[in-house]
Amino acid sequence: MSLLIKVEGLNKKYGNKHALKNVNFEINKGDPVALVGPNGAGKTTLFSILCGYIPYDSGNVSILGESPSIAAVNQTFSALPQDAQLDPKYSIESQLKFYAQLQGFSTKQSLIEAHKVLDMVGLEDNYKVKPLELSHGMRKRAAIAQSLIGAPQLVILDEATAGLDPKHAKDIREIISNLSNEITFVLSSHDLSELERLCDQVLYLENGELKEHQTLTSKDDYNYLTLRMKQHSDSFVKEVSMLPSVQNVSQLQGKEYLISYTQLDNTEPFDVTFLKYCHEQNWIYSQLVNGKTLENQLF
Structure with a gap:
């Protein structure tokens, strides 16, 4: 299997508080992986370190064999924070086209890429629409479309269905499920039933420590x-x-x-x-x- 994420002896402190303590795990290419834990467990800190948003104190972190901060990694790895929003002043097509250009697509190819990812999340009839003209669930789909630009191998989604009604939450789950053969998703959520439907593995953090890393389909003695x-x-x-x-x-x-x-x-x-x-x-x-x-x- 292809190794996507490797974390060894990861530590992060804020003052005297340990946000992460000696965290170790590996994630290979495959079915979605759940990242769960109570509030204050260290999920956001781990998410931020994996994305290269914040430095860590000690240990090693590699994404596709590189440091999270290496620009080359970002073309095969993307992340979507929980509250990510598109700019309300511009159409979703123009914004995704711009983001595609930032990733190196030409003007012509960036438009094709924007349409491709919007089609992937079921927004093919909304290219010219501005974000505030969409429902909350459709805005979430547009944000997920942004994370799919450039055909990443790995996508981290933080609370992808938080605040959505049941129908729109189902739509997001279907998008993730349909793309799971091509993309490995790491999903952070408090909704255990949702993660159970989608994920093959779970990482459970508590008080900054990785308490569990298990395959959900594994068998015990009984x-x-x-x-x-x-x-x-x-x-x-x-x-x-x-x-x-x-x-x-x-x-x-x-x-x-x-x-x-x-x-x-x-x-x-x-x-x-x-x-x-x-x-x-x-x-x-x-x-x-x-x-x-x-x-x-x-x-």
Whole structure:
């Protein structure tokens, strides 16, 4: 796999406060990566260092084998801060054309590039429109289009769907999903369900330390099912615990349960067996996740 980001022993302090403490991780080309953590965890500081906005105190950071501040990197790497806005006085076409020229495109090619990235985010009918004539969600799409200029290999998006209504948030997720075969996205967000849909890996920061770096599809010694039931049954845990292969059943919150199991040789997949059992018991569930949810993995 192609190494995109390598961070080794990264430290950053503001006065006596450690914003980042000995952070180490690598990101390879592939599916989107989630960057999560509570407020004050160090996400913005890490984001800013990766983008070359601020210096770090010690350690090493490389983006595509180069320092984040090297201009050559910026042609294959881009980032979009949460509150990035286009200038309200000019059309989105003219602004993206200008940004393309800053990246070295000719006048003719910059217009082609502006149209290409606007088409990629579904704004092909809005070339001449000024930002304030667009809805909030469409303005966010235009900002994402700016980050796609020059066909970058790596794009970091900070809270890409923050403040959007469900429909526009879905539109942004679809854009990211559709482009994930060509671009590796690093997504910072507080919306764990959104990240779970899109991402293959998660980086979890807390108090400046990297507490988790895991692949969401990785298997533990036991397999897991996360189940949300429509109704509560006092006997649910006891009855499911008696099924062959089941190691443990725990109630997470309300009507949500985590089932750990081992897959026995020469038997049908456990999730199939379990669904048949639910049908026999007339149990109605609202959601079944093959594995742990991201929330349960982290907390």
